[in-house]
Amino acid sequence: MRIDILTILPKLLEGPFSESIMKRAQEKGLLELYIHNIRDYSKNKHKKVDDEQYGGGAGMVMTIQPIADLIEKLTHERDYDEIIFMTPDGEILEQKTCNELSTKKNIIILCGHYKGIDERIREHLITKEISIGSYVLTGGELAACVLVDSIVRLIPGVLNDETSALTDSFQDNLLSPPVYTRPAEYNGWKVPNVLLSGNFKKIDEWREQKALERTKKRRPDLLK
Numbered sequence: 001m002r003i004d005i006l007t008i009l010p011k012l013l014e015g016p017f018s019e020s021i022m023k024r025a026q027e028k029g030l031l032e033l034y035i036h037n038i039r040d041y042s043k044n045k046h047k048k049v050d051d052e053q054y055g056g057g058a059g060m061v062m063t064i065q066p067i068a069d070l071i072e073k074l075t076h077e078r079d080y081d082e083i084i085f086m087t088p089d090g091e092i093l094e095q096k097t098c099n100e101l102s103t104k105k106n107i108i109i110l111c112g113h114y115k116g117i118d119e120r121i122r123e124h125l126i127t128k129e130i131s132i133g134s135y136v137l138t139g140g141e142l143a144a145c146v147l148v149d150s151i152v153r154l155i156p157g158v159l160n161d162e163t164s165a166l167t168d169s170f171q172d173n174l175l176s177p178p179v180y181t182r183p184a185e186y187n188g189w190k191v192p193n194v195l196l197s198g199n200f201k202k203i204d205e206w207r208e209q210k211a212l213e214r215t216k217k218r219r220p221d222l223l224k
């Protein structure tokens with residue numbers, strides 16, 4: 001899978017993708033990630049990428065030209081399945097969307113800033129708008145990191161134990177059951193006996209029941 005991220009703050013994105021699983025996904029050739037600096041495409045002599053908004057009001061707006069030129073360059077080179085804009089007024093990201101996006105070949109992710117981007121970019125160039133939650137970040141970069149991480153871990157071969165993505169919370173609309181590791185007792189805190197029993201049928205039943213209990217209590221909306 002190829003992901004192109006468009007940003008005015010490329011450094012913000014470099015760290016999260018140069019560690020651990022995201023780094024390994026790139027080394028294994030399962031993820032091709034390109035981070036593009038929108039400013040490099042500005043035709044303004046001062047490399048400006050924003051301007052005051054028409055009609056007045058506080059806050060700068062990102063201009064069309066550098067973003068449109070960069071998107072045009074990329075779409076000339078290959079077909080993209082989605083051109084996504086990260087924005088607090090987009091559709092709230094859910095596991096279902098992560099699953100769908102993980103099957104795509106090429107996607108572009110645009111990170112917004114300032115007061116927003118010129119609406120005509122959204123109207124004419126963007127195919128999908130995603131929010132990572134009902135709160136406002138200073139820019140789309142951290143949201144883009146969240147989106148990419150949630151997608152890339154679903155690409156077959158990225159996680160060592162492939163079943164581990166299938167047993168994630170949310171994959172079956174249930175939260176995950178609690179997990180434990182050694183020691184079996186710590187300061188009097190005990191691991192549930194059933195997990196030490198070696199009876200895998202009982203263990204599966206216990207996990208299912210705990211997942212259901214936890215979902216009912218914490219996220220009853222998932223069960224509707």
Ligand code: ADE
Pocket residue numbers: 086087088112130131132133134135136137138139140143
């Ligand atoms: N940009 C600013 N806030 C955001 C959010 N909550 N989700 C996605 N992009 C954003």
